């Protein structure tokens with residue numbers, strides 16, 4: 001039986017509660033002989049800061065590097081709003097992305113028919129929606145240098161961030177997007193601001209070239225990022241795969257997620273390049289939603305995005321596509337049977353807690 | 366009778382068609398003795414490039430500098446997709462903003478009850494929506510240096526844009542937002558990415574300070590830009606005034622505009638600082654929509670955003686608030702009476718062309 005080594009980083013807020021439910025799923029698959037999962041847990045974000053003053057420790061970074069996959073909950077909360085910039089909760093997540101080289105962030109936005117009414121958009125606009133945002137995750141304004149605040153002679157301050165992309169960085173994320181489009185609707189929309197940003201000009205050129213030379217079977221469209229945000233609100237079903245830089249991806253994927261009306265449902269995968277020797281990719285899986293400090297500890301958080309992130313891990317990192325299918329199907333069946341956590345319950349509908357939702361999915365398996 | 370000097374830059378695509386309708390409105394006000402309007406027209410964007418190889422000429426820049434207000438249509442279109450970066454259509458608009466010092470961009474997003482069904486969002490989510498996005502317009506990644514593409518030794522390219530803000534730039538846009546909030550719902554939401562960008566950290570600090578020291582009567586909330594985009598989709602009525610930087614403003618204002626379901630309706634104003642001697646502000650007024658090359662020349666474009674932009678000019682630059690009220694009211698009445706251009710007509714509803722909509726508004730006046 002194959003054995004995998006998973007590193008769990010529940011983080012802050014509702015992170016720990018939803019991670020518990022992934023553990024039940026793990027145990028179920030292990031008991032059924034699908035694989036052996038060895039898990040270790042670490043601290044990240046505010047909880048790591050509280051424990052040892054950093055957003056993630058060197059030791060935990062080593063465990064993340066060594067794992068077959070990292071499962072990540074969520075970080076942040078008002079408690080840590082005024083900790084120094086370098087050790088703020090998000091720094092832990094950003095360091096994981098950067099040091100593990102997780103340049104490709106896959107964010108599916110799927111609207112489950114059973115939940116279409118939870119969207120603020122009209123049912124016909126979102127029903128059946130299935131788009132995939134492929135976000136560059138280790139470059140751009142998130143990591144470019146200089147990134148600093150300096151005090152000028154007149155006492156004023158000047159803050160600088162640097163948006164920076166190289167040909168290579170754009171090529172590799174474009175290939176990820178085109179490859180995934182081939183397994184789906186064969187359409188890629190590339191979003192940038194080439195009318196204002198030089199990085200947008202280069203982005204546009206490189207994506208065009210890769211599309212033409214390597215993926216002539218995939219339809220490529222270019223869209224300005226502001227217009228893309230608009231189009232997502234107007235008629236999102238026009239898109240299949242959207243590829244964009246780190247900052248635009250941050251915003252566009254949040255818009256796309258909100259369209260579905262069920263943020264608590266959406267998983268994500270962050271992948272590195274395949275290792276030259278082993279072909280293995282470093283990877284981290286996390287829900288698209290945040291740490292939701294307002295409902296943390298109440299046992300009412302929706303664990304589905306976290307469990308769905310584990311399904312993505314089964315598929316993309318562990319080579320257990322069948323198990324992933326089973327798990328995705330179990331989630332869909334539980335939803336179809338009417339089980340709802342508070343965030344996705346219609347007015348008047350009964351809502352179950354985090355544990356009950358986890359248990360319902362295990363039972364369905 | 367007061368006399369004003371307006372500089373018209375119709376630009377590309379539907380720009381010229383909708384500007385014609387503003388001229389009828391001008392003439393009407395002039396004939397009624399409200400004021401004398403001297404107009405001159407220039408070229409900007411692709412049409413300027415076609416005429417003389419630049420996105421705006423030095424002569425037209427001088428006329429823009431001298432005008433009491435600039436009325437701007439729209440620029441761009443596929444025809445100019447491959448002109449050199451420095452003379453692309455948008456360069457004309459960006460130069461106007463920068464050289465005239467138009468740092469404050471006001472973008473109201475109003476959902477007219479008669480048009481709420483045109484939105485892709487549910488009626489209850491957008492009906493009665495009235496938010497104002499105050500976007501910083503002369504700083505940030507739009508203008509920061511370095512902004513370049515360089516070829517590296519290995520033949521790859523590297524593109525750089527620079528996001529840059531100083532205390533002063535943030536202070537003055539914050540004051541515009543707070544001042545406007547005082548005339549409205551007394552609430553400001555400031556959007557940035559302080560968890561990732563140093564410019565977001567400074568933005569947050571400066572807005573907080575101005576709010577506390579000068580506007581304690583206005584409620585101030587901070588929201589991460591990605592979350593703000595989400596919240597706009599989820600429940601936009603939670604906002605009154607949103608203040609943000611140039612790039613976030615570009616995207617958030619487009620999302621807000623699309624919520625209303627009637628992009629063809631939304632005007633915008635771009636204002637400079639009051640002149641120390643005369644108190645006058647440089648200003649430019651433009652519709653939020655673009656040049657819509659697909660419908661250009663067909664006589665079906667909606668002129669209301671352009672006409673509404675002129676109403677903003679009457680109010681903010683010419684001190685003719687009463688005339689502005691009249692014009693806004695005429696627009697609302699015409700809509701209430703059921704006159705619709707194609708973009709805002711419901712299925713099965715008759716649509717009129719650009720000229721008829723303009724004429725209907727003049728008649729209503």
Ligand SMILES: CC(C)[C@H](C(=O)O)[C@@H](O)C(=O)O
Pocket residue numbers: 090093094250560561591
């Ligand atoms: C927590 C934060 C640093 C992060 C980001 O900005 O990338 C989050 O918004 C996300 O999208 O994963």
Ligand SMILES: CC(C)[C@H](C(=O)O)[C@@H](O)C(=O)O
Pocket residue numbers: 195196226455458459615
């Ligand atoms: C045309 C373009 C340069 C412009 C911008 O990015 O500012 C437009 O999108 C806008 O919002 O006015």
